[in-house]
Amino acid sequence: MALIITRDLTKRYGSAVTALDHLTLEVEPGVIGLVGANGAGKTTLIKILLGLLEPSSGSAAVFDLDVTRHGAEIRQYVGYMPEHDCLPPDMTATEFVNHMGRISGLPRGASRERTAEVLRHVGLYEERYRQIGGYSTGMKQRVKLAQALVHDPRLLLLDEPTNGLDPAGRDEMLELVRRTGTEFGITVVVASHLLGEIERVCDYLLAIDAGRLLRAAPLATFTKRTGTLTVEVEEGADRLAASLGGSGLAVHEDGHLVLVRLDDDRPYDLIRDAAAELGLALTRIEQRRHRLEDLFREPADDLPLEAPTASTASTGTGDGTSGARA
Numbered sequence: 001m002a003l004i005i006t007r008d009l010t011k012r013y014g015s016a017v018t019a020l021d022h023l024t025l026e027v028e029p030g031v032i033g034l035v036g037a038n039g040a041g042k043t044t045l046i047k048i049l050l051g052l053l054e055p056s057s058g059s060a061a062v063f064d065l066d067v068t069r070h071g072a073e074i075r076q077y078v079g080y081m082p083e084h085d086c087l088p089p090d091m092t093a094t095e096f097v098n099h100m101g102r103i104s105g106l107p108r109g110a111s112r113e114r115t116a117e118v119l120r121h122v123g124l125y126e127e128r129y130r131q132i133g134g135y136s137t138g139m140k141q142r143v144k145l146a147q148a149l150v151h152d153p154r155l156l157l158l159d160e161p162t163n164g165l166d167p168a169g170r171d172e173m174l175e176l177v178r179r180t181g182t183e184f185g186i187t188v189v190v191a192s193h194l195l196g197e198i199e200r201v202c203d204y205l206l207a208i209d210a211g212r213l214l215r216a217a218p219l220a221t222f223t224k225r226t227g228t229l230t231v232e233v234e235e236g237a238d239r240l241a242a243s244l245g246g247s248g249l250a251v252h253e254d255g256h257l258v259l260v261r262l263d264d265d266r267p268y269d270l271i272r273d274a275a276a277e278l279g280l281a282l283t284r285i286e287q288r289r290h291r292l293e294d295l296f297r298e299p300a301d302d303l304p305l306e307a308p309t310a311s312t313a314s315t316g317t318g319d320g321t322s323g324a325r326a
Contacts, residue, residue, distance in 0.1 A: 002026040002156055003051060003187055011044050011211070013078045019044040021211040022058065027189065031181035032196035033205045033219070034191040041211035042191040043083060046157050050080055069325030076105065079186075081195035083159040087140055089133025093124050096132060097146045104151035111150070118146040122176060138169035145176060149184075156180065162197060174201050229260040231271055232283040243274040262287065298319070 004027035011020040019041045030164050033151060036043050036150065047053040049062050051071015060067045062074045088096060094115055101111035111302050119128045122142040127135075142163065148156055161177060162170040166192035181188040192198055195248045198205060199219065207214040233240055241253040260267050268285070 002028050004060070006045075006058065006060040007298070009045075009048065009055055009060050010057045011041075011048065011053070012056045019211050020048075020055070023208070023211060025206060025213055025216055027187075027206070029187045031202045032187070032189045033202035033203060034189055034208070035195060036197050036208040036214075038191065038193050039325045040193075042193075042208065042212075043159055045208075046080070046159055046189075046191060047215055048094050049157065050075060051077060059321050076151070077154045079153035079156045080081040081144045081150070081156070081158045081161055081192075083163055087132045087141060087143055090131060092129050092131055093119060093130040093135075093143050095147070095168075096103065098145065100147040102109050106151055107226075113150065115289055118149045121149070122146045123172075130258050131286070137164045138166075141165060141169070141173055142176070145147055145173075145180075149180065149186075153186065156186050157191070158188065159191045160193070161190065162192070162194070170197070177201050218232050227272070228288040229264050230260045230283060230284050230288045231258040231260060233275065234257060234281045234283060236278060236280045239278050240271075240274055243278060244270060247274070258295075259288065 004025070005022050006025050009020050009023040012016070014019050020108060021041075021100060023041070023045070033282065036042050036046070045204065046052065046061055046246060048055050048067055051067045051074055054068060063077055065074050082222060091099075096109050097119060098115040101114050106114060116125070116128075119125050121136045122145050123147065124139060124142050127139065135143065141163070144294065145158070148158070158177065162173050174197055177190060178190060181201075190198065190202060205219050205221055206216050206219070231240065235256070237253055237256050237258050241258045243258060244251045244258065244267075249267055253257040260271065271282075271285060272282075
């Protein structure tokens with residue numbers, strides 16, 4: 001059963017800006033990556049799903065509840081971690097998360113217990129009585145995650161959860177997101193413009209660009225092996241490419257890399273023999289994988305060695321319905 005359904009969802013700001021453009025999709029349980037550049041419409045979509053923003057046209061439902069009529073009810077079942085800093089500096093983490101639990105409808109005792117549990121989960125239990133104003137950026141992000149979890153939601157919407165973090169902090173936050181989805185069994189939608197982060201924690205991908213759906217599919221379909229070999233040499237890539245081309249292989253030189261179409265096993269022996277004959281040092285030979293970045297490349301930038309496939313081609317307008325599942 002789909003947790004989120006949108007049909008021709010459109011949001012315009014005035015007459016000049018279209019944030020969402022006839023977006024149609026379905027999201028089923030799992031850890032879902034919502035990826036797109038800044039300004040692609042990710043935050044607008046999240047706010048509409050929470051009932052905080054009215055769509056211009058089209059429809060959206062969360063747990064079969066229409067977002068325009070049942071926003072308050074939807075928010076009972078959804079945890080939201082906003083992108084921007086929104087924490088009161090003069091409250092402790094315990095006070096703030098407990099307060100968020102209480103206004104979500106938890107009884108006093110249950111709210112205190114849940115507050116302790118989620119602060120332990122996000123790694124702030126020892127620091128829970130410090131004022132938030134004295135926290136680092138990473139600790140503040142953990143507080144935002146804790147308040148999103150305190151009322152035991154069925155769905156988590158995380159908007160740029162690693163915003164402002166250094167590499168170590170990003171790693172820790174991504175591990176928390178992964179554990180939250182797998183250990184708690186909560187469906188998590190992670191909105192990010194950083195494709196590498198989505199690859200690390202998500203099992204399904206929703207890619208949007210300029211408010212339109214590019215692709216919705218399991219992450220594995222984007223990173224499967226292609227029919228191209230990547231050959232790296234320390235120097236002499238141009239000579240290697242010329243030699244392999246003379247042997248009848250389809251090749252493309254890309255800096256210090258030589259890309260070779262892999263129709264059968266013949267290229268492996270030809271690459272080995274050519275490198276030995278030219279006295280070149282082979283650094284690596286590996287079968288190329290599709291990359292998430294390929295979704296957002298202009299058609300003119302596509303590698304000439306690869307024909308369009310289901311895992312690299314865009315769905316274009318987003319008029320079709322795509323499902324997401326764990």
